[in-house]
Amino acid sequence: MASNVEFKIPALRPYPEIPALQPDAMQSKGPFVAKPVMQTPLGFPGELVENWQEKAIEKMGELLKKYRSLQVYLDSCVKCGACTDKCHYFIGTQDPKNMPVARQDLLRQVYRRYMTLSGKVVPKWVGAKDLTREVLDDWYNYYHQCSQCRRCSVFCPYGIDTAEISMAAREIMDCIGLGQKYCNEIIGKVYKIGNNLGLPEPALADTLNGLEEDVKLDTGVDVKFPLDQEGVEVLLVTPSADFFAEPHIDGLIGYAKVFHQAGISWTLSSYASEAGNFGMFIGSYDNMRRISQRIRKAALDLKVKRIVFGECGHAWRVAYSFLNTLAGPFDFLDPKYPVPQHICEFTYDLIQRKALRLDKTANDQRRVTFHDSCNVARASRMGTIPGGQFIIPRAVIKASCNHYYDMPADTIHDQTFCCGGGGGLLTDDLIELRIKGALPRMEALKYVIDHHGVTHMAAICAICKSQFTKVLPYYGFEMDKIVSVHQLVSNAIVL
């Protein structure tokens, strides 16, 4: 564990301050590169193409015409520096290229060189650079040190969103044959098997049967975990981690109990057995769309009336913000409900209608805080009012627990810090980055532990939960400090 790593785990600082720069602290070859077999199913060249420079510039030009965000953001940065201390990866690694503006500049320098007058005439003055192999290496390395969490975009006076730039950069790299193994391999699994974990239908059915038995043993009640059941009310799409590991699986049990008590019929789909959409991480509209279409097909095939998403951060961004655009219109579903709904919205509605019996004292041994997942907080909504994404999960927690405490104000809501593993970085080959990037969240957690005796941190994202399970011990916390929000509901619910 914490002892056998060859880099320094950052110390938790009593008063977080802006760190000094350590140039090239995170200079490396970057995460593992995708093999040709992982590239081709996604429609990308197997390996770095011969004329990659030319192709990359061409792709950049194409994206500039397709995405206003990219065009406006590459032009508009005034280098004011307001974003420089806002990225958790900069705070944790001190590498200046992890300052959001510097990360953008890696692409901007090439944009300027090839697409702007000043960059063509006086490149040195405006920091324009030729697209050399070194620059490409920097792209690969540092665009895989961005979790696309959008914290920088909150603080930029023009809303410049480095996530947009990272996505574009990854798309360009994919299109010249330089893909990231972790993301592209997973997308391949979704196409082939149906989910990120590569869990085939029989295994999934087995798991769900096992869960039914467990819950029966535990509570004496027949709570169902239906799979591929036609004609039910709700299709639940949840991250495949929910079928697999703690604390995710406890969340899944929570959803099932909520459905059970509400008396609303539901099903999972073995065809769309994954909520996550890694197409977003690689900035590929095509792949993101293709993955989204599975959910449409599953909803049609199973003849459901509603779609509900389980606890997953980036998945909820794609679901809330993009699904309707990519796979809509969903006019075949019940128009009484938003498409899709978040499981927290679903549970919250039931709580409001007093349709759930919750005994808060069941969680009395816990003192809970909530980690706002970056993409839920800054790229989506829940409920009907702006900021509902902050209110609703907390309301669900508070309806299930007596002891709830927020972390410091500048680390929650839309100022929340990413867990350090989002955006396609939740892979062991990036473990140093993941540990260092978790620093600001760990400091905020330490604060509520010290001041309020907090024992658990709840989250609504599969990536956050996996990431924290892994990195908490490096900072001296127990790994089971991280819990699912619906795990708390599961404990409190009186069946």
Added chain:
Amino acid sequence: MGFLTSFFAVWFYIATLILIGGVAYKIYTYATTPSPLKIPTMPAPLNSTGVALRLGTEVGLFASLFRSNKWIWLFGIIFHVALLLVILRHIRYFIDPVWTWVVLIQPFGKYAGFAMVVGLLGLLARRIIVERIRYISQPSDYLILILLLIIGASGLMTTFLAHTDVVQFKAFTLGLLTFNWQPLPIDRTLLVHLTAVNLLMMIFPFSKLIHAIGIFFSPTRNQVDNSREKRHLAPWAKAQFESTHPSPSPQTTN
């Protein structure tokens, strides 16, 4: 007509054309480039009134910057508000008789020049002193600040130190507008001022100064949060994916 008068007159026309043409071109580019996905930074407004308010607080008060960094905000807002006053004050050189409100802001506009220089010096100092900002700064970032400082300082000098013949200068500027050139008062400070202003106009559309336009087109700030209610299909996405049948069958997996 002296050489300098003709030179500056012609240069002023060229710089103005470049400014207007360049900005128009940029606006055209931004306006015609689609945003294929909803990406407002949340929480975001639910309707266009809300968006107008959001953009208003960004443009008028630098709301995000205020949350972000109080020093940059302070120097930034001092500079921009002062610049606005100064520009408004300069309207007096291009109309006759001068509108009343322009007369009324004249005293503020005059002293705003000092505030402008203070703001710029603050920004420049931060660029030099703060390690992180120094790291991200290119020569052009310094040069633009210096150019603005030259404009501010030379402008202040013509007003407060080496008084320029304002009456003659106004004859020159009005002459530019009516294409009836009048002699430019030959005054070194004034020529420096005009040179710097012309340069600024010329680089405006091609440099980061275009942020003044960019902010209005920033999808994270100008989009309405309504993605569950409305589809948001870009023309290219429609053409690529939905041209034949409106809701295409999904790709198969095995």
